Amino acid sequence: MSKRRKPTKQEPAKKDVVVDPPSLESRFGQAGRPFAKTSFHHGLYMGIGLLLAYVLFLSLDILMPMLIVIAISGFIAIGLNPMVVRLQRWGLPRGVSVAAVCLGTLLVLCGGVVSLVPPIIEEGVAFVEALPSLLDNLGQQRWLVNLDKQFDILGRIQEAAKGLDATTVVDAAGGVFSVLGVAFGSVFNGVMIAVLTIYLLGSFNRLTSGFYRLLPAHRRTRAKALGDEILTKVGGYTVGALGIAAAAGCTSFIFMLIAGVPYAYALAFVVAILDLIPQIGATLGAVVVTLVGLTVSLWVAIACAIFFVIYQQVENWVIYPTIMRRSVKVSDLAAILGLLLGAALLGVVGALLAVPTVAAIQLLVREVYIPRQDQA
Numbered sequence: 001m002s003k004r005r006k007p008t009k010q011e012p013a014k015k016d017v018v019v020d021p022p023s024l025e026s027r028f029g030q031a032g033r034p035f036a037k038t039s040f041h042h043g044l045y046m047g048i049g050l051l052l053a054y055v056l057f058l059s060l061d062i063l064m065p066m067l068i069v070i071a072i073s074g075f076i077a078i079g080l081n082p083m084v085v086r087l088q089r090w091g092l093p094r095g096v097s098v099a100a101v102c103l104g105t106l107l108v109l110c111g112g113v114v115s116l117v118p119p120i121i122e123e124g125v126a127f128v129e130a131l132p133s134l135l136d137n138l139g140q141q142r143w144l145v146n147l148d149k150q151f152d153i154l155g156r157i158q159e160a161a162k163g164l165d166a167t168t169v170v171d172a173a174g175g176v177f178s179v180l181g182v183a184f185g186s187v188f189n190g191v192m193i194a195v196l197t198i199y200l201l202g203s204f205n206r207l208t209s210g211f212y213r214l215l216p217a218h219r220r221t222r223a224k225a226l227g228d229e230i231l232t233k234v235g236g237y238t239v240g241a242l243g244i245a246a247a248a249g250c251t252s253f254i255f256m257l258i259a260g261v262p263y264a265y266a267l268a269f270v271v272a273i274l275d276l277i278p279q280i281g282a283t284l285g286a287v288v289v290t291l292v293g294l295t296v297s298l299w300v301a302i303a304c305a306i307f308f309v310i311y312q313q314v315e316n317w318v319i320y321p322t323i324m325r326r327s328v329k330v331s332d333l334a335a336i337l338g339l340l341l342g343a344a345l346l347g348v349v350g351a352l353l354a355v356p357t358v359a360a361i362q363l364l365v366r367e368v369y370i371p372r373q374d375q376a
Contacts, residue, residue: 065189068349069193069196070196071349071353072193073192073193073200074196074200075234075238075352075356076193076197076238077196077197077200077201078231078235078238079234079235079237079238079239079242080102080105080197080235080238081201081204081231081235082232082235082236082239083097083101084097084201084204085097087100087101094202095202098198098201098202101201102198126263208227208231212224212227226363226364226367226368229363230359230360230363233356233359233360233363234356234359234360237356237359238356241276241352242276244275244315244319244320245272245273245275245276247319248271248272248275248282248285248311249268249269249271249272249275250268251311252267252268252271252285252289252308253267253268255304255307256289259293259300259303259304260296260300261292261293261300261304262295262296263292267288267289267292270288271285271286271288271289274288276352277339277351277352280339282311282312282315283312285308286304286309286312289304289308290305290308334358334362335354335355335358338354338355338357338358339351339355341354342357
């Protein structure tokens with residue numbers, strides 16, 4: 001057992017010595033020691049921290065519309081990136097692939113607007129103009145007559161509908177551009193979404209690589225694997241959701257033409273848009289079409305209800321699992337909770353982003369949090 005060496009005369013024992021800070025000479029004299037940190041200083045620092053937190057909260061509240069625009073742009077860019085990657089595998093450069101995908105998307109959108117918007121506007125205006133007569137036809141149904149005698153339902157609806165006409169509705173909507181502006185927040189936000197989406201697609205690899213470089217070197221490999229998996233899930237969800245919505249709209253349009261439901265173009269468009277909302281969107285679309293079918297006859301409404309019940313079963317058990325669950329594995333409970341929270345926070349945008357966000361959180365919990373808890 002080694003013994004501790006005693007200090008010699010030439011080597012005195014070490015003692016704790018308070019070292020003065022280096023002196024700072026200036027024409028104003030020598031700087032003294034720093035002030036001792038007292039409870040006042042701690043309270044001051046906490047107060048400054050709370051003030052900065054409040055300023056950050058106000059800034060987020062002001063910047064929230066622009067942050068939503070950035071989130072939508074990123075969501076669209078992630079959804080279009082797999083198409084760009086596929087074109088790159090065919091030998092095209094990244095810039096040419098991005099330009100081809102953006103041009104194709106623009107042509108599809110313009111074609112959809114040209115082919116769908118005029119009939120939708122015409123049928124929507126005709127629907128508003130015919131609403132009083134449709135309510136009269138609806139009032140002739142026996143099952144509704146009994147309810148009307150008790151609660152005077154039709155009288156109240158007709159009074160509200162008499163004040164509506166095509167001019168009033170168009171003026172209230174502010175025209176087609178105002179409707180589109182409401183959908184995107186404003187025309188400026190729509191342009192910003194397009195510009196940011198193109199920029200994010202062009203810089204996708206550089207941005208993701210730069211983000212991974214912000215992490216410590218020993219974590220980059222695993223972070224890149226998890227990040228690429230999350231981006232794949234979000235992209236798969238975006239493409240799958242658009243495909244499912246398009247299938248719902250086309251199938252509903254064909255059925256409504258066969259069943260004789262009026263305003264098939266407008267209603268099919270409504271069904272496709274509502275079908276983008278997970279879990280409850282298809283049900284909302286079915287309710288809208290069934291109510292319009294009631295204006296024709298009770299049997300047409302029953303046929304609409306039966307069609308949508310059958311189609312939703314096919315969508316839930318065949319179409320959705322085939323397209324979505326292979327790429328986005330999210331439990332039904334988690335999807336519903338995420339949908340409710342997303343809709344409460346950001347409205348329709350939050351509902352659309354809910355499922356891929358929940359998928360990303362589930363992946364991180366399963367691959368990061370649970371293994372650490374198992375090792376604890």
